[in-house]
Amino acid sequence: MSSTTTSGSPDSPDSPEEQVILSHLVNRLLQREGGNIPVERVTLRVSDYADLSDQDAADLIDDGADAGIYTLNRSQSGSATIAGVSPQGPEPQVITDAFGELQHDTGADFRVISVVTDSINDALHDAGYDDFTALANASTDDIAGLTGTLTESRAENLLKEAQRHVPVGHRLAQRAAAFYSQRSNPDTGLGEARVTDLSLVTESVGEPRFLAEGWDPDDERGMYVSSIGRNAGTPVPTGLHILDNPDHPSVPKAATHPDASYDALPVDEHGEVIPPAVPIDPRLQLPLDELIAKKLARGLVPVRVVGPRGSGKNYLLKYLCHKTNRGYQSIDVDRATEPEDLFGPLVPDGDVIVPRNGAVKQGLLNGDTIVINEFPVMQAGAAIALHRLLNEGTLLVKSHGELVEPHPSARLVITMNPPTREYRDSEPMNSATRGRFRAFEQPYIQDVEEEVETLDRQVNSTDVVVDRPTLRKIVQFAHQTRQNESWPTLSTRNLTILCEHIEDGASPKAATKNELWAVAEPNQYPEDAYETLNDYL
Incomplete structure (x- = not known):
């Protein structure tokens, strides 16, 4: 039973039993509904839990509002909604039975697990399992055979279901501790921040795997094969070569990787990175991962991906880079972005002024896949400074006095929102720039x-x-x-x-x-x- 309490008591004259039941009913309805609930909805339901008429319940709510138990909002028409409640006393069993145990109740009655009988529940407690956290951390071998009916398969199902009943705070604490340990200085054991000067990260991405293994360039073992979404049944080779250094600093990491960070790719129960849901381009009618991979396989061919917020544009690109061990540099731009923000400023070095590489320039030198987000909002001068790269595959940095021929593995992708009402504040892309990209649309998942x-x-x-x-x-x-x-x-x-x-x-x-x-x-x-x-x- 819940232990939620307030200053009220079911035996006090200002909190009769009916008010206790009513206040906890309102509390549960507010939690379930996610906000205000009409008084009428409460008065119609309360008779299922207490011997109260509609009018009696309405009167109790009015009295409770005067006593500070309920927060009421009244409209001009006179109708009222309940916006908040202070539940009175412990939650009555009739409410707990109707709505289930509260989330914060951590009592270890293992019989809430579907396969647990009275005898299994007793055996688990006798074996020293006092709560769901301890039980969830057990192994199949630990609990199989505690009773004659607790078989190995039943034990596996029991432990899997026990995870659902572990208080979320415990799970969050374990995850946070694991990440903190991962980000601690091995010499001191203390957590520390990491600052990376991108201009000093000069390590190139790996070589194409087919070279290292001595395979033919068209060997499918050495390229990204689209085998997700619509292509799951009939995989499609894309020609985008896999590189041979998955530990390169810029390669997107799985959450289980020792160098994983907050933006790591999530993994399934087998430790495999979860693939994105791949939409079909609405005009070309081909899976988007296949289309983008084939364009990237052509070299430094600029790609534009247009899609609404949260549709998975960056996740798809990170996934492709992860699967092919390619460096991934995601750069967010805005109206104040200038060429030197992309390519790097000129800085003093003693008595001379020298160029300092920015993220785009250094990424091109290292062979990364550079993803520029919300590209159209940049100043026209910054976008135009990329035209030579888009046209000829070389970057002219006027302020540095350099003509950069990028690493052969370097790629460029831009993302943007569609020109619809929802994104009316987005800037339109200059037509001269827009025509230089191979464009694809990434809609929300349709199925x-x-x-x-x-x-x-x-x-x-x-x-x-x-x-x-x-x-x-x-x-x-x-x-x-x-x-x-x-x-x-x-x-x-x-x-x-x-x-x-x-x-x-x-x-x-x-x-x-x-x-x-x-x-x-x-x-x-x-x-x-x-x-x-x-x-x-």
Whole structure:
């Protein structure tokens, strides 16, 4: 039973039993609904839990509002909604039975696990397992055979399900400790920041793997083969060579790599990097990973990827670089970006002025794949300074007095938002610059099941955070938001954040409402989408 308490008590004259039940019912409904709930909805439901009529419940709410138990918002028409509540006393069992244990309740009744019987529950406690954290850390060999019915297969299922009941705070603490240890100085054991001077990172990316192995250039073992999304059944070789140094500093790392950082690529239960959901280009009707890889295989061919926020543009590019061991340099630009921000300034060195390489120039020298995000917002002069690179594959840095012929593995990709109403503040790209790119569109994932599968791999890779039926409802609603310009749009990225809120203890509906509010534009009203959300969650 929950131990949530306030100053009220079920036996005190100002908190009768009915008020206790009513306040905890409101608390649970607020948590589940994710915000204000009409008083009428509460008064209609309370009779399921207490011997109260609609009018009695309304009177108790009014009395409770005067006593500070409820926070009411009243409209001009006289209707009222409840915006907040201070639950009175411990949560009554009738409410706990109806809504389930509260997230912060960590009592170790292992019978909530589907395969655990009374005898197995007793045996686990006798074996010293006092909470779900201890049980989840056990091995199959530790618990198999504790009872005659606890077989090895049942033990495996038990441990997998036990992970879901470990308090999220414990899991977060373990992850944070692992990352802190990874980022600690091995000599002192103390955590430390890392600062990298990009101009000093002069190590070139690896050589094409086919050279190191003595294979023919067209050997598929040495190139990226598109085998995800629509190409999963019939893989397509792309010609984009795999390089032979996966540990190069600029290669995107899997989360399990010793040098992984906060932007590491997530992995599944087998330690494999989770592939992106690959949309089909709406005009070329080919998978986007296949199209981009084939363009990158042609050399320094400039590529432009256009897509809405959170559609996975950068993740797809990072994934391609990870799979081919290519350096990845992501550069965000803005209206103040000038050529020297890309190529590097002139700085004093004693009595002389010398060039200092910027991220783009150094990346070209090292053989990285350079990704410039929101390219059109740059000043025209900065974009035009790249024209020679886009046209001829060489970079003229006037201020440095240098003509740079990039490393043969260097590539250039730009990303941008589409010119739609939602991105009305985005700058249009200069037509002279736009025509120099091979352009592709990356829309949101069109197939519900494909997006559900992608989310499931990302958010449930180590622990089950959101079950598949709930994920499906969330994705179906997200697809509705993408079709209605007056609603805030939920991207795939927003859905991963939404699932994070659910992991933290929020209800799916509350998490969805919060994310709608978080991404709403000034001219959008998330409340307009709530009624439709009720049809899904």
